[in-house]
Structures are given as structure tokens and as C-alpha cells.
Amino acid sequence: MPDTQDLRTFWENRYATMTTPTNGDPTGVLKRHSDGRSPGRALDIGCARGDDALWLAGLGWRVTGVDVSQTALDIAQGRAEAAGLADRVTFERHTMPESFPTGSFDLVSVVFFHSPMAFDRARVLELAARATAPGGLLIVAGHNTAPSWRQPESHDHPAFPTPEEDRAAVARAGQDWRDIEVGLSKREVTGPEGQRDIAADSHVILERMK
Numbered sequence: 001m002p003d004t005q006d007l008r009t010f011w012e013n014r015y016a017t018m019t020t021p022t023n024g025d026p027t028g029v030l031k032r033h034s035d036g037r038s039p040g041r042a043l044d045i046g047c048a049r050g051d052d053a054l055w056l057a058g059l060g061w062r063v064t065g066v067d068v069s070q071t072a073l074d075i076a077q078g079r080a081e082a083a084g085l086a087d088r089v090t091f092e093r094h095t096m097p098e099s100f101p102t103g104s105f106d107l108v109s110v111v112f113f114h115s116p117m118a119f120d121r122a123r124v125l126e127l128a129a130r131a132t133a134p135g136g137l138l139i140v141a142g143h144n145t146a147p148s149w150r151q152p153e154s155h156d157h158p159a160f161p162t163p164e165e166d167r168a169a170v171a172r173a174g175q176d177w178r179d180i181e182v183g184l185s186k187r188e189v190t191g192p193e194g195q196r197d198i199a200a201d202s203h204v205i206l207e208r209m210k
């Protein structure tokens with residue numbers, strides 16, 4: 001069984017010692033696929049310091065952002081207040097999947113939800129699928145390969161999931177889905193010393209049938 005105390009401690013320490021500010025930009029895959037959707041209720045799983053949640057709230061969505069790190073959530077909350085968005089976004093601490101937010105959402109985003117500390121990711125995706133309202137969009141996206149300069153660190157990292165594994169986890173929830181995009185997407189990435197590489201991301205973008 002994964003040790004949830006270790007997971008909490010790891011992410012608290014990471015955010016408590018993080019010195020670089022967040023860039024404030026939404027994730028590209030979220031931006032692309034939510035474009036043109038009428039704002040409703042959104043759930044951001046693994047919201048970190050709130051970039052995606054605040055971007056959605058700025059577009060009129062009512063957002064619930066969830067993360068295991070209270071430090072990250074406090075930063076996100078402070079940013080929401082500073083931006084005048086606090087009435088549209090709520091931040092909740094959950095160690096998923098042991099604890100999960102309640103409610104039904106028109107957009108559920110699970111992007112770059114990775115952790116060196118193991119947890120039951122398939123169960124989180126099953127719960128994310130159940131939390132997606134009929135007609136709603138579920139976006140699951142993240143690394144499939146790490147860039148070359150990150151390889152040594154990744155020895156301790158659980159293997160990145162394939163699109164097929166993430167799609168199968170969603171299927172465990174048992175609803176009907178329209179597959180919008182299920183596969184790998186490649187993009188050019190630049191390392192801290194200017195190195196260039198091609199990284200592959202896994203994309204599982206689905207719409208729940210009404």
C-alpha cells in the first residue's frame with residue numbers, strides 16, 4: 001500500500017522550499033480543449049499553486065481546485081483573493097483517492113498529475129470519471145516520457161502511464177464516453193541549460209455522453 005503520510009510530507013516540503021514563482025499560464029491541453037465551452041462547474045485535480053484553476057475562474061467557471069499540499073493551496077487562495085476571483089474558486093485539501101471532493105462537474109481536469117510517491121492513480125481517474133457530469137469534458141494529460149536531462153531522477157519515479165492505461169482506468173467507472181483524443185502528443189522542450197529534446201505527452205480527452 002502507498003504510504004499517504006510520505007506523499008503528504010513530500011509535497012509539503014516541495015512547495016515549502018520552492019523559490020521559483022509559478023508562471024501563471026494555463027496548461028496548453030486544457031486551454032485547447034476547453035476553448036468554446038460555456039463556463040459551468042470545473043474540478044482541477046492536482047491544482048498545485050492554482051494556475052489552471054484561476055485561469056478557468058477568470059473565464060467565468062466555478063472552480064474547485066484540489067491538492068494534497070496545504071502550502072500550495074494557501075498560495076492559490078492568496079492569488080485568487082489578489083485577482084478578485086475568490087468568490088468563484090474554492091480550494092480543498094484531499095489526499096486522493098482516499099479522500100475525494102463531492103459534486104458533479106462540467107469539466108474535470110487531471111493534468112500532469114504525477115508524483116514520485118506512489119498512489120492509486122487508476123482509482124483517482126475512476127473517481128474523476130464519476131465526478132464528470134453527463135455532457136461534461138474529462139481531460140487527462142501528462143508526461144509519457146521524460147526529457148533526457150531528467151532521466152537520472154526518474155529512476156525513482158513510478159512509470160508514466162500510457163494513454164491506454166489511463167483510458168482503461170476511466171472505463172472502470174462504467175459510463176458512456178465519446179473519445180475526442182486518446183494517444184500521444186509530441187512537443188519540443190527546452191531544459192534548464194538550453195538543451196532541446198522532444199517529449200511525449202499522453203492525452204485522454206473524453207466527453208461523457210448525455
Ligand SMILES: C[S@@+](CC[C@H](N)C(=O)[O-])C[C@H]1O[C@@H](n2cnc3c(N)ncnc32)[C@H](O)[C@@H]1O
Binds near residue numbers: 045046097119
Ligand atoms: C506535478 S504537479 C502538477 C500540478 C499541475 N496540475 C500542473 O500541471 O502544473 C502534481 C500535483 O499533484 C499533487 N498531488 C500528487 N499526488 C497527489 C494525491 N495523491 N492527492 C492529491 N494531490 C496530489 C501535488 O501536490 C502537486 O501539486
